[in-house]
Amino acid sequence: MANHHVAPGPILNGLPSQIPDIDPEETQEWLDSLDGAIEAGGRRRARYLMLKLLERARENQVGIPSLTTTDYINTIGPEDEPWFPGDEEVERRYRAWIRWNAAVMVHRAQRPGVGVGGHISTYASAATLYEVGFNHFWRGRDHEGGGDQIFFQGHASPGMYARAYLEGRLGEDDLNGFRQEKSHLVDGKIVAVPSYPHPRSMPDFWQFPTVSMGIGPMNAIYQAQFNKYLHNRGLKDTSQQHVWAFLGDGEMDEPESRGLLHVAANEELDNLTFVINCNLQRLDGPVRGNGKIVQELESFFRGAGWNVIKVLWGRGWDRLLAADSSGALINLMNNTPDGDYQTYRANDGAFIRDHFFGRDPRTKELVKDWTDEEVWWSLKRGGHDYRKVFAAYQAAMNHQGQPTVILAKTIKGYSLGSSFAGRNATHQMKKMTLDDLKGFRDSLRIPISDEQLEADPYLPPYYHPGEDDETLQYMRERRQKLGGYLPSRAPGRAQPLQLPGDKAYAIGKKGSGKQQIATTMAFVRIFKDLMRDKEFGKHIVPIIPDEARTFGMDSFFPTAKIYNPHGQNYTSVDADLMLAYKESEQGQIQHVGINEAGAASAFTAAGTSYDTHGVPMVPFYIFYSMFGFQRTGDFLYAAADQLARGFLIGATAGRTTLAGEGLQHADGHSPLLASTNPAMVSYDPAYGYEIAHIVQDGLRRMYGENAEDVIYYITVYNEPIVQPAEPEGVDVEGILKGMYLLKPGSGGSEGKSVRLLASGVGVPWALEAQQLLADDWGVSADVWSVTSWGELRREAMECDEEASSNPSGERRLPYVTQRLSEGSGPVVATSDYMRAVHDQIAPWVPEDFYALGADGFGFADTRPAARRFFHIDGPSMAVKALQMLVDRGELDPSVAQEAYDKYRLDDVTAGTSGNAGGDA
Numbered sequence: 001m002a003n004h005h006v007a008p009g010p011i012l013n014g015l016p017s018q019i020p021d022i023d024p025e026e027t028q029e030w031l032d033s034l035d036g037a038i039e040a041g042g043r044r045r046a047r048y049l050m051l052k053l054l055e056r057a058r059e060n061q062v063g064i065p066s067l068t069t070t071d072y073i074n075t076i077g078p079e080d081e082p083w084f085p086g087d088e089e090v091e092r093r094y095r096a097w098i099r100w101n102a103a104v105m106v107h108r109a110q111r112p113g114v115g116v117g118g119h120i121s122t123y124a125s126a127a128t129l130y131e132v133g134f135n136h137f138w139r140g141r142d143h144e145g146g147g148d149q150i151f152f153q154g155h156a157s158p159g160m161y162a163r164a165y166l167e168g169r170l171g172e173d174d175l176n177g178f179r180q181e182k183s184h185l186v187d188g189k190i191v192a193v194p195s196y197p198h199p200r201s202m203p204d205f206w207q208f209p210t211v212s213m214g215i216g217p218m219n220a221i222y223q224a225q226f227n228k229y230l231h232n233r234g235l236k237d238t239s240q241q242h243v244w245a246f247l248g249d250g251e252m253d254e255p256e257s258r259g260l261l262h263v264a265a266n267e268e269l270d271n272l273t274f275v276i277n278c279n280l281q282r283l284d285g286p287v288r289g290n291g292k293i294v295q296e297l298e299s300f301f302r303g304a305g306w307n308v309i310k311v312l313w314g315r316g317w318d319r320l321l322a323a324d325s326s327g328a329l330i331n332l333m334n335n336t337p338d339g340d341y342q343t344y345r346a347n348d349g350a351f352i353r354d355h356f357f358g359r360d361p362r363t364k365e366l367v368k369d370w371t372d373e374e375v376w377w378s379l380k381r382g383g384h385d386y387r388k389v390f391a392a393y394q395a396a397m398n399h400q401g402q403p404t405v406i407l408a409k410t411i412k413g414y415s416l417g418s419s420f421a422g423r424n425a426t427h428q429m430k431k432m433t434l435d436d437l438k439g440f441r442d443s444l445r446i447p448i449s450d451e452q453l454e455a456d457p458y459l460p461p462y463y464h465p466g467e468d469d470e471t472l473q474y475m476r477e478r479r480q481k482l483g484g485y486l487p488s489r490a491p492g493r494a495q496p497l498q499l500p501g502d503k504a505y506a507i508g509k510k511g512s513g514k515q516q517i518a519t520t521m522a523f524v525r526i527f528k529d530l531m532r533d534k535e536f537g538k539h540i541v542p543i544i545p546d547e548a549r550t551f552g553m554d555s556f557f558p559t560a561k562i563y564n565p566h567g568q569n570y571t572s573v574d575a576d577l578m579l580a581y582k583e584s585e586q587g588q589i590q591h592v593g594i595n596e597a598g599a600a601s602a603f604t605a606a607g608t609s610y611d612t613h614g615v616p617m618v619p620f621y622i623f624y625s626m627f628g629f630q631r632t633g634d635f636l637y638a639a640a641d642q643l644a645r646g647f648l649i650g651a652t653a654g655r656t657t658l659a660g661e662g663l664q665h666a667d668g669h670s671p672l673l674a675s676t677n678p679a680m681v682s683y684d685p686a687y688g689y690e691i692a693h694i695v696q697d698g699l700r701r702m703y704g705e706n707a708e709d710v711i712y713y714i715t716v717y718n719e720p721i722v723q724p725a726e727p728e729g730v731d732v733e734g735i736l737k738g739m740y741l742l743k744p745g746s747g748g749s750e751g752k753s754v755r756l757l758a759s760g761v762g763v764p765w766a767l768e769a770q771q772l773l774a775d776d777w778g779v780s781a782d783v784w785s786v787t788s789w790g791e792l793r794r795e796a797m798e799c800d801e802e803a804s805s806n807p808s809g810e811r812r813l814p815y816v817t818q819r820l821s822e823g824s825g826p827v828v829a830t831s832d833y834m835r836a837v838h839d840q841i842a843p844w845v846p847e848d849f850y851a852l853g854a855d856g857f858g859f860a861d862t863r864p865a866a867r868r869f870f871h872i873d874g875p876s877m878a879v880k881a882l883q884m885l886v887d888r889g890e891l892d893p894s895v896a897q898e899a900y901d902k903y904r905l906d907d908v909t910a911g912t913s914g915n916a917g918g919d920a
C-alpha cells in the first residue's frame with residue numbers, strides 16, 4: 001500500500017501574538033527545555049509534554065485556542081470508562097435477534113413478485129449504537145421527565161421495526177408488509193410498514209422524518225432549541241428531555257447537516273447529542289477514501305463549539321495501546337486513510353496483520369503472539385463495542401453547556417458476511433445468498449436450522465423466542481423502567497386550544513378607513529390582537545428570519561420580546577426608543593437571523609409540539625415569500641410528513657408588488673410551489689377581512705376539536721390600498737372555499753357579460769377592468785375574489801375522484817363549477833402570479849376561460865409598468881374579456897383592437913394599475 005501522509009491537525013486560528021516579550025530570558029529557558037525534551041525523549045515525547053502543558057493551561061483558564069483534532073484514538077480512555085450497569089451477555093443475545101430479524105425483513109421484501117428490498121447494511125453497522133440507547137439512556141414518553149426525542153437515521157428503520165416486533169408492538173404480518181403500504185393485505189386489511197420513518201404513514205409510531213439527508217440534523221437542533229424555549233417561557237419543564245440525532249457520515253456532506261452547528265453552540269444546547277455512524281462509507285463508496293472523515297468532523301464540530309467524543313476502537317485494542325510505548329501504533333492509526341481501513345475489514349486477520357501492523361516493525365511485534373483469528377475477532381471498531389458506546393453516551397449526558405457529537409467508527413454491513421461487510425456495493429444490496437444467511441445465523445448464534453433456511457431461501461424465518469422467554473422479559477423491562485417504547489407518537493394527548501372568539505378578529509373586519517395599508521399590515525394588526533388574547537396568545541410562536549421591520553413587526557420587539565437564552569447583556573443602541581430591540585430569556589419571538597432553513601426547522605418543532613410535548617403551539621412563520629418554499633421546500637415537505645400544524649405567511653408576495661427589487665425577489669409562483677405539498681392549504685386573500693376569516697378558520701381546523709394535520713400558507717402583499725370594511729352578509733363560506741362574488745356587474749348597456757376572477761393584489765385590477773368594461777364598452781362584468789385557486793382545484797379533484805370510483809353514483813358538482821354557473825359569459829383570471837396558478841381551475845370552468853399571468857422572471861420597475869409588461873393589469877384584463885366576446889361572435893371584431901389601442905397595451909409607460917410606496 002502506498003505511503004500515505006495525513007497532515008497533523010491544524011491549531012484553530014494559529015497562535016498569533018503581538019504581545020511584547022517582557023522576559024526574554026525566561027522565554028528562552030522554556031524553549032531550551034522543549035529542545036532538550038525533543039533531544040532526550042524524541043518528538044513523540046515532546047508532543048506528549050506539549051499536550052500536557054496545553055491541558056494544564058486550559059485547566060487554569062489560560063486562553064489558549066483548543067486543538068481541533070486529537071489523535072485517532074478514543075476520547076475516553078479505558079481508565080475513565082464508567083461501570084456498566086446492564087447484563088452485557090443478555091443484551092448481546094437479543095441484539096442478535098433484532099439484527100437477524102431486521103435483515104430477514106428486508107431480504108423477504110426482495111422476494112420474487114415483490115422485489116422492493118430495502119437497506120440491510122446501515123442498521124447492521126449501527127445496531128450497537130441504537131441498542132445502548134434503547135437499553136440504558138432513552139427515556140420514553142411516560143418517563144417523569146417527559147421523554148427524549150430520537151431522530152433515527154432514516155434507512156436504519158428495519159432495526160426499529162425488528163425491535164418493535166420483539167417488543168410485541170408489531171407482528172410478523174407488519175414486517176412482511178415492509179414497503180408495501182397499499183398492497184399488503186391480510187384478511188382484506190392493509191398491514192404494512194413504510195420503508196422509512198414517516199409519521200404521516202405511521203402516525204402512532206414514527207415521530208421524526210429523517211430520510212431526506214441534512215434535514216434531520218437541522219430539525220434536531222431546532223427541536224433541542226425549542227425544548228429550551230418552552231422551558232424558558234415557563235410553558236413546560238423540559239429540563240430532563242434530551243434530543244438524540246443519528247446521522248450517517250455520508251450525510252454529513254450535506255451543507256444542511258453542518259449548516260446550523262453554530263446555533264447549537266451559541267444556544268448552549270447541552271440537551272442535544274448527535275451520534276454520527278462513521279462507517280466510512282456512503283452509497284457508492286468511501287466518504288473520504290484519501291482522508292479521515294472522523295478527524296475532519298472532529299475539527300469541524302470542535303471549531304463550531306461542540307463537545308466531541310470519538311469512539312474509534314473496541315476494548316481489544318486497549319492492551320495494544322497500553323503496550324505501545326513507542327507511539328508507533330497511534331502513529332499508524334493517525335496515518336492510515338479511511339480507504340485502507342475499509343479494505344482491512346473487507347479482508348481477514350492475516351491481511352490486517354500484513355497490511356496494517358506490518359507497516360512498522362514495532363507494531364508488527366505488538367501482535368506477533370496473536371493468531372489471525374484473534375486479530376480479526378478481538379480488534380473491533382469502537383462503535384461495535386457496547387461498553388465504549390455506553391461510556392460515550394454517559395459522557396454526553398453529563399456534559400453541560402455544549403452540545404455533544406459522538407463520532408462512532410463502525411463497519412458498514414457488519415457481520416453480514418464477506419460479500420457485505422465494508423464492500424462498496426453493500427449499501428445497495430437488498431438480499432442475502434443462502435450462504436450469507438447461514439454465516440450470519442452462525443455469527444449471531446440464532447437457533448434456526450439449515451433445513452429451515454433451505455426450505456425457502458426467499459423467506460427465511462424470523463426469530464422469536466416465545467413470550468415467556470427471560471431474555472425478552474429483560475429487554476421489555478428495560479424499556480418499562482425508562483418510560484415506555486420508542487419510537488412512539490401520541491398526538492391524541494394534547495387538549496384542543498381555547499381559541500379566541502370573533503371579537504379578536506374585529507380589527508381585520510372593520511377595514512382601514514381612509515388609510516391605505518397593505519395586506520401585510522392588515523395581517524399584522526390581526527396577529528397582534530391574537531397575541532394579546534389572554535389564554536391563547538402565549539401559544540403563538542412568531543418566527544421571523546430578520547425581516548420584521550420590512551413586515552412592520554418591529555412593534556412586537558418591546559412587548560413580545562425576542563427569545564434569547566442568554567437574555568440581553570448589552571444596552572441596545574435604540575434602548576430609549578419606543579420600539580427598542582429587546583432580547584429576553586422569556587422572549588416569545590423566535591428571531592432566527594437570516595436563516596430560512598433554521599426558521600423552517602423552528603416552525604416544524606413548534607408546529608409538532610402538540611405531539612412532542614402535548615402542548616399545542618401555534619407557529620406563525622413570516623417569510624419573504626420568495627425565500628420560503630423556493631428556498632426550503634424540502635423542509636416544508638418534511639414538516640408536512642411530521643404532521644406539523646401552523647401558519648406560513650408569505651409576505652411581500654407577488655411578482656410585481658415588490659416594486660424595485662427584481663428578479664430573485666419577485667415571487668410569481670409560490671402558491672404553485674405550495675400546491676405541490678399535499679398538506680398545504682394555500683390562500684391568496686385580497687383584503688383584511690378575508691384574512692381574518694381565513695386565520696380564524698385555520699385555527700379551528702388545526703387546533704380545535706378533531707384537529708386536521710394541515711399547514712396554512714397565506715400570501716400577503718406590501719402594496720398600500722384602502723382595506724374595505726367587511727361587506728354586510730359577506731359570503732364567508734365562499735371566502736373559505738376559495739371564491740366569492742365580490743362585486744356583481746352592473747348589467748351593462750350592451751347586454752353582454754363576462755366574469756373576472758382575481759386573487760390577492762390582483763383584485764383591484766379586476767375592479768378597474770370592471771369599471772372600464774362598463775364605462776367604455778357597455779359590458780357587464782362580475783368580479784370574484786378568488787381566495788384560493790388551489791383549494792378550488794383540490795375540491796374539484798375530490799369530486800372527480802368520487803365520480804371515477806363510483807361511476808354510477810350521483811355526481812357532486814365542484815364548487816368552482818357551481819359558482820361559475822351562477823352568471824354567464826367568458827371567464828378571465830388574473831393575479832400577481834404566473835398563469836399556471838390560475839390555470840389550476842381550468843378543467844372545471846364551465847365557460848371559455850383565459851388566465852393572464854406574470855410568467856417569466858421578475859424585474860425591478862414601478863408596479864404599473866411591471867403589470868403592463870406582463871399584461872395582467874386592469875386594461876389588459878378588459879381587453880382580454882372583449883377579445884373573448886369577439887371570439888364568441890358576440891362583439892364586432894374591431895372592438896378588441898380598438899380597446900387595445902385605446903389603453904395603449906403595447907406601452908409599458910401607460911400602465912395605471914397599482915400604487916407607489918410600501919414597506920419593502
Ligand SMILES: Cc1ncc(C[n+]2csc(CCOP(=O)(O)OP(=O)(O)O)c2C)c(N)n1
Pocket residue numbers: 121122155211212213214247248249250251252277279281282283412427
Ligand atoms: C438528500 C438525499 N440525497 C440522497 C439520498 C439517498 N441516500 C439514501 S442512503 C444514502 C447513503 C447514506 O450514507 P451515510 O449517510 O454514510 O449513511 P450509512 O448508510 O452509511 O450509515 C443516500 C445517498 C437521501 N436519502 N437524501
Ligand SMILES: [Mg+2]
Pocket residue numbers: 248249250251277278279280281282
Ligand atoms: Mg456511512
